[in-house]
Amino acid sequence: MNTRKALPEKSDFDTVKDWVFDLDNTLYPHHVNLFAQIDRNMTAFVSELLQLEPEEARLIQKRYYHEHGTTLQGLMIHHEVDPNDFLQRAHAIDYSILMPDPDLGAAIKALPGRKFIFTNGSTAHAEAVSRALGILDHFDDIFDIVAADYVPKPAGSTYDKFASLNRIDGAHAAMFEDLPRNLSVPKSLGMRTVLLVPRNLEEAFLESWERPEEGRDHVDYVTDDLAGFLRAIVSGPAKS
Structure with a gap:
């Protein structure tokens, strides 16, 4: 069984050149409930x-x-x-509940290589969210449900289209998601896979297939702190 880690060693991501992020409940915390x-x-x-x-x-x-x-x-x-x-x-919603996240912005900016948003939502929604967080300018592109011909994750054909369009080699890529099922295909493509979970996981309302159950070998890491996780990739885990 795959042993998942909470924080990465810097060397775990040394060969990663492409960083792929889901949008909702990944780039902002689950408790925001947008x-x-x-x-x-x-x-x-x-x-x-x-x-x-x-x-x-x-x-x-x-x-x-x-x-x-x-x-x-x-x-x-x-x-x-x-x-x-x-x-x-x-997506006709109020984005004002999202606050700028300079720590996350700095952590994403520091990653070596290209950064993508890969979402089952629309580009307009992704832009609105990332603009409100103050991180839009750190991404190279957004791959949305329209680009996917409306075939959503976790369909394998959608990941293939995303990877082909952006010339991504899974062996040199990492994917960040809040839904375990959406990490299965990325893992099969050779990507490092990181699952984002709510800070108070046991108190959060999640359906069974949303929870990071043991035995899901397609999940390499589980974290409730995206910015902290990214900082550890660049500089190594903080010393206790």
């Missing part, structure tokens, strides 16, 4: 589209999410919705 606004917007969209009460709409929304990777993918398959309309509605 996604709650998106979740409500998606429920409202499904309710209006299918003329259902919110409780029924939410059940369908979550079923599509579990079965297809995103609610959008399920709506496109079963109801032929316009994805652009859905994304605009879903």
Whole structure:
């Protein structure tokens, strides 16, 4: 079984040239709960589209999410919705709850090589989030759900398209994610894999497949402090 680490040795990432980050609950902490606004917007969209009460709409929304990777993918398959309309509605949220994170910005900037955001959301959403955090300028590119032809992570074809488009060699790349299932393909491609978890993991509401269970050999590291983890990559773990 793979033994996961909380902090890396500097040498563990010496050959990494490409740094790939998920967006929501990865570049900002889980407790910020920005996604709650998106979740409500998606429920409202499904309710209006299918003329259902919110409780029924939410059940369908979550079923599509579990079965297809995103609610959008399920709506496109079963109801032929316009994805652009859905994304605009879903991401019509208040980003002011996000505060600039200069420590994270400095840690990302210090990483050697290219940096990417790889998200099942839209580029506009990724830009708004990273701009609010003060880290947008540190990324070389954003690969969003539109670039993925609306096929979300964890589909292998989506990772292949991302890697091909950006000429990424998995043996020289690292991926940061908040969902364990989204790290399986990156691990198979040779990437170092890092799972972001809430600071108070036991108190956080997470579904079973969101939790970092033992035996998931595709997760190399688990951390609740992204900036601290990145600093350790550049300078080594802090001495106690």
